[in-house]
Amino acid sequence: MGKSRKRNRPRQRQDPTIGRPPKPPADPETAALRDQKILPVIAALAGPESKKRSEAAIAIANLIEDQRCRKLLLKEQIVRVIMEQTITDSNLEVVVAGWGVLRNLALEEGPDFGLHLYRQDILTPVEAAVRNVIDMFESTQPALSSLPKPRQNLLWSLAESLLSIMSSLSQVNQHITDTISNASIIPGFHFTLLDSPIAPEHVKEATLLCLHALIEDNYILTNAVAHSPAWLQGLSGFIGKHCLVDIAACGVLHDIHSVLAVSGEDVPDGVLSNLSILKSLDAQLDRHCLKAGRALEDVDSYADAAANEKEIGLVLYFIGSIAADTQMHSEAEPGLDKDEFEGFADDDDMDEDVPEDRHEVDANKLDQNGTHDTSSEIEDGLDMELVTNGEHTNGGLQSSSSLPSNESILGYLVNCTTPKILSILRAFPNHPAESDTSSTPRNTGSSRSSSSIHGISLTALNNIAWTISITPFAIEVREQWHTHAQDIWKDIIYPVLNTNTADIELASPITSLAWAISRSMNGQVMLSRYEHKNFIALYQASTSLHSQSNNPFKPPTNHQDDPTESLNVKCIGVLGSLALCPNRILQNRDIGTFLLTILNNLPQTPPEDAVEALNQLFDIYADKEFDYDEPVFVQGGFLAYLQALQPKVQKMAKGLDKRTTPELRDRADEVVVNLGRFVKYKMEERGS
Numbered sequence: 006m007g008k009s010r011k012r013n014r015p016r017q018r019q020d021p022t023i024g025r026p027p028k029p030p031a032d033p034e035t036a037a038l039r040d041q042k043i044l045p046v047i048a049a050l051a052g053p054e055s056k057k058r059s060e061a062a063i064a065i066a067n068l069i070e071d072q073r074c075r076k077l078l079l080k081e082q083i084v085r086v087i088m089e090q091t092i093t094d095s096n097l098e099v100v101v102a103g104w105g106v107l108r109n110l111a112l113e114e115g116p117d118f119g120l121h122l123y124r125q126d127i128l129t130p131v132e133a134a135v136r137n138v139i140d141m142f143e144s145t146q147p148a149l150s151s152l153p154k155p156r157q158n159l160l161w162s163l164a165e166s167l168l169s170i171m172s173s174l175s176q177v178n179q180h181i182t183d184t185i186s187n188a189s190i191i192p193g194f195h196f197t198l199l200d201s202p203i204a205p206e207h208v209k210e211a212t213l214l215c216l217h218a219l220i221e222d223n224y225i226l227t228n229a230v231a232h233s234p235a236w237l238q239g240l241s242g243f244i245g246k247h248c249l250v251d252i253a254a255c256g257v258l259h260d261i262h263s264v265l266a267v268s269g270e271d272v273p274d275g276v277l278s279n280l281s282i283l284k285s286l287d288a289q290l291d292r293h294c295l296k297a298g299r300a301l302e303d304v305d306s307y308a309d310a311a312a313n314e315k316e317i318g319l320v321l322y323f324i325g326s327i328a329a330d331t332q333m334h335s336e337a338e339p340g341l342d343k344d345e346f347e348g349f350a351d352d353d354d355m356d357e358d359v360p361e362d363r364h365e366v367d368a369n370k371l372d373q374n375g376t377h378d379t380s381s382e383i384e385d386g387l388d389m390e391l392v393t394n395g396e397h398t399n400g401g402l403q404s405s406s407s408l409p410s411n412e413s414i415l416g417y418l419v420n421c422t423t424p425k426i427l428s429i430l431r432a433f434p435n436h437p438a439e440s441d442t443s444s445t446p447r448n449t450g451s452s453r454s455s456s457s458i459h460g461i462s463l464t465a466l467n468n469i470a471w472t473i474s475i476t477p478f479a480i481e482v483r484e485q486w487h488t489h490a491q492d493i494w495k496d497i498i499y500p501v502l503n504t505n506t507a508d509i510e511l512a513s514p515i516t517s518l519a520w521a522i523s524r525s526m527n528g529q530v531m532l533s534r535y536e537h538k539n540f541i542a543l544y545q546a547s548t549s550l551h552s553q554s555n556n557p558f559k560p561p562t563n564h565q566d567d568p569t570e571s572l573n574v575k576c577i578g579v580l581g582s583l584a585l586c587p588n589r590i591l592q593n594r595d596i597g598t599f600l601l602t603i604l605n606n607l608p609q610t611p612p613e614d615a616v617e618a619l620n621q622l623f624d625i626y627a628d629k630e631f632d633y634d635e636p637v638f639v640q641g642g643f644l645a646y647l648q649a650l651q652p653k654v655q656k657m658a659k660g661l662d663k664r665t666t667p668e669l670r671d672r673a674d675e676v677v678v679n680l681g682r683f684v685k686y687k688m689e690e691r692g693s
Contacts, residue, residue, distance in 0.1 A: 062102030213253030581621025
């Protein structure tokens, strides 16, 4: 039977340049919001009157602050409308308002939106707009200074929007940052604004902050700025102004130091030293410490100090960055020469019994990534020296002839900067309305700013403490640090732990700070009898939280990419450092038993926890001369436990995938070998 032919009916094809029209929201309230607020302003963007178009763009920029309105605007393809119509408008007011919309969207939506903008080729109109701004600066007919103030204000608003968008794009990835830096017009745009005598201070602030965002870890732009004497002179000219411009300039100059140091290049003579930068930042900290002191007595001063959150945050961020860089560049390299330990092959049969000669490993095959040694007088102790790396020889101090060149920076951080950060932490507790028990009332409306200041201060102090804990320097400076460290423990760390807080976000930086403090003092922190058990309880609470997830090895914090940064590992690190203190046998027994319990729970114990627990045990019981070695390690039968744990530890190491967790696998392989050496060493130590 024949089939009828289909008639060729003409079809109405949709314009391919127009996206699929969005579906109306199902929710009546959202649908009403769309009809009453969103669609009218989008329609007004295409209106015939430039004033109406400008007002519509300004209204959209304000609506973006509301999350529901922002999502509706994005669904209505507001980005395409702005890029195709508004920022190409013939009226400058409309153009400026359009760039303001994109700026606000980038700030509210974060890196994902920045990537979307980049894929929409936003850099092409950005460069065109930058060129227009520079042309206005270079124009003499009429000169920029002779333009009416409203016209000048439009120019400053446009410049700030462009700077903000470039800053947001630089936060996406390094490729986008390099692309921006490769545009020859961009650095000149920044320094044109900085050199302008009529540019408002807030524009120069935005320029320096954008330059900092672009130049950080960016060799291309750093090299261009570092080898331009005029630009360097301009940056140095902002130092000492005691305002946000000064702070931001300090950050840019420090970025130049950091990037050139990583690349192995010398810093040009025109760049201020890191010590000079630190002193300028410290002067800014002085101002805020005065405000913090008044804040302890006066409610209005407290609110005023909290209002300077941005300035305080930048000062502390740059100080912490200088501390971290000092740590990186002054840390001594280990002295033993040897080949790199390559770990166990995945096809090794690690489920079999450990052979009798499991300890016979060539001494030259042990990696040097460990960080522990507390004995320099172990007879025939090469194995133990390799396990612990000889790091704490002579109490962690070096003679004056071998001190690093960064000693002056370290001394300044200890003697001048640390007390001021501690003052700010005391004045701005994490929860001011709840923590303050004095009769002075607090302004609870500023509690959010206070909490933010507290967190930023903790991060800076944490960077300083870790730098101090692993960097050798003069004895008198270390003694001064011990005084500050004990105050930090008493006033900052202990109150948080003593409240049994369930705030994991606060517990994590506090525990990291406690680890650095206890490590820098070789565990000799003044403690109450049971204070160490707070960290044991915190470990157990953290373990309980993440054990409820489907993945038993998922770290209990937001550090999935680096398991060694988990709260569990930090708790183990603190306990291991505290256990080093002499004349605390009962506390040492509690900690040693707890670490063995963690290991005994393999394979349920996360690998990163087990690795850190073993490293701490190697450090704690490195020498039979320690007063706790005989009553705890020997009488407690720790050696037999460690011998029995060897197969479990080997199986744990083999179970880690080198492709997904290469660093953790390397550390696990290393700890397997170190465990064999440690067991052998302890057997020979008592047999001698």
